[in-house]
Amino acid sequence: MRWLSRRNGTLIISIVFGCCIIFLMNQSIHQLLTGNTVVTHVDYETSSKIGKAHSNRVNIVQDEEKADLYGKVRVLCWILTSPDNHKTKALAVKETWGKRCNVLLFMSSDADPVLPSVKLPVREGRNQLWGKTREAFRHIWNHYRDEADWFLKADDDTYVVVENLRYFLSPYNTSKALWFGHKYKAIVKSGYFSGGAGYVLSKEATRRFVEEGYFNALACRHDHEGAEDAEMGKCMQNLNVSAMDTRDSRGRGRFFPFVPEQHYFAGKITPSYWYWNNIYYAPTQGRECCSDSAISFHYVNPQQMYIYDYFLYQLRPFGMQADQRPSTPEPPPDLNLTAFPWFAPKEETTTITLSATNTTMADINVSNVSDVPSVSNVTEATDNKTKVVNKWKAVFG
C-alpha cells in the first residue's frame, strides 16, 4: 500500500477524527435540546476497529420516537426564587433539570444578569410569595404565551423530571382550563396544589389567571400577601379551572411535596399530622410510594439536585432494557374528579392499602372533619362532575 503516504494517512485520520467530533457535537446538541439521551445503536460487529470480539447493542433509556415530546409538549418552567438564592439553589436548578424545559425563567425581586433573573415589581419576603406568583404569570403571559403549551411553577428547591412531565401532559388538551400538581383537600373545595411540589397550568388556565383573575379581586386575591398555593387554589376554583388527578393508573403519586425518602418511609399515619390531614388522595408507601413516571420532589438541596441528575441521566445498570412504558400514559384513577377526599384513619397506622378509587361515603364522615370542604349534596356534586367526565371522554376515548 505504497500510495498511502504518511501525509495522506494523517489527512485521513484528521478527517475521521473531525467527523467523530461533529457527530459527538450533534449528539450533545440534541441532548441539550431534548434533555433526553439519544438512543445509539452501536453495532460493534460493523466496527472494524473493535473486531469480532463483541456484538452488543447499546440501547439507552428512551428511543427517539418517544423522546420527541420536546417539541410537541412545550413546557415553560418558571422558578420562584430570591436574590439570596441566585448563586446557590437557582444555579443548581439551571445546571440540572431546568435546562430540559423549553423556556426557563427565574422570578425574583432583583435582576441578575448572570442567572439571568426577571425583576418583578414585588418586595422580598415569605408573605410576598403570592404577589410574586401573580406577577410572574402576568409577565409570562405577556411575553412567552406563544413559546409554550404548559406553564410550570416550581420553587428553587423543587426537582422536576421534565420528560415525565411532558409524558404525563401529552394526552391533555391545553386549551381546556386545567391545572395539575400534588392535591390538598383543605381550604378549597375542589382541592389545591402544593406550591413546593410545583404545579402546572394549561394555556387556558394561564389565560384565565391573567386576563380574568389578575384584575378581579372577587375571583383572586388582589394584594401580594397570603399563602401562595392556597390563594392560587381559591383563584383557580373561582375561574373554573379543574384541579386534576396526577396519580398514575395504580394510584401512585407523581408530584411530591417532600424528598423521596419522606414518602417512601412515611412513618406513622395519623390525622394529627397536617400532611395526612390535608392530602386529598390516599397516600402510598414503600416501593409503591411513587410512580415510575414521577415528576417532582421538594426540599431538594443543590447538592442533591446534581446527585438526582447523575442517577437519572448518567448512571445506568449495564444491559438495562429500553423504556417499556406505553406511548400514552394510562389515565389516573380519578380522571373524572369524582373521588371523595381521603381521610387518615383515627388509629395510628404505618401501612396504607390502596383504596383511593374505592372510597365511599360510608368510609368517611366528612361532617366530622374540620378544615375540610364539605360535600353537602353528593348527587349534585356527582352531577357537576359528570360535566367534567363528558369533557374528558373525548381525550381518552
Ligand SMILES: *[C@@H]1O[C@H](CO)[C@@H](O)[C@H](O)[C@H]1NC(C)=O
Ligand atoms: C382542545 O380543546 C379545544 C377547546 O375546547 C377544542 O376546540 C379543540 O378541538 C380540542 N383539541 C383536541 C385535539 O381535542
Ligand SMILES: *[C@@H]1O[C@H](CO)[C@@H](O)[C@H](O)[C@H]1NC(C)=O
Ligand atoms: C364558573 O362557572 C360558573 C357556573 O358554571 C359560572 O357561573 C361562572 O361565571 C364561571 N366563572 C368563570 C370565571 O368562568
Ligand SMILES: *[C@@H]1O[C@H](CO)[C@@H](O)[C@H](O)[C@H]1NC(C)=O
Ligand atoms: C369516568 O366516567 C365515565 C362515565 O361515567 C366512565 O365510563 C369512566 O370509566 C370513568 N373513568 C375513570 C377513570 O374513572
Ligand SMILES: *[C@@H]1O[C@H](CO)[C@@H](O)[C@H](O)[C@H]1NC(C)=O
Ligand atoms: C372496592 O374494593 C373491593 C376490595 O378491594 C372490591 O371487592 C370492590 O369490588 C370494590 N368496589 C368498587 C365499586 O370498585
Ligand SMILES: *[C@@H]1O[C@H](CO)[C@@H](O)[C@H](O)[C@H]1NC(C)=O
Ligand atoms: C357523622 O358524624 C356526625 C357527628 O359528627 C353524625 O351526626 C353523623 O351521623 C355521622 N355520619 C355518619 C355517616 O356516620
Ligand SMILES: *[C@@H]1O[C@H](CO)[C@@H](O)[C@H](O)[C@H]1NC(C)=O
Ligand atoms: C369526631 O371526631 C372527634 C375527634 O376526633 C371524636 O372524638 C368523635 O368521636 C368523632 N365523632 C364521630 C361521630 O365519629
Ligand SMILES: *[C@@H]1O[C@H](CO)[C@@H](O)[C@H](O)[C@H]1NC(C)=O
Ligand atoms: C341535591 O341536589 C339535587 C340536584 O340538584 C336536588 O334535587 C336535591 O334535592 C338535593 N338534595 C339535598 C338534600 O339538598
Ligand SMILES: *[C@@H]1O[C@H](CO)[C@@H](O)[C@H](O)[C@H]1NC(C)=O
Ligand atoms: C355544582 O355546581 C353549581 C353551579 O356550577 C354550584 O352552585 C354548586 O355548588 C355545585 N355543587 C357542588 C356540590 O359542588
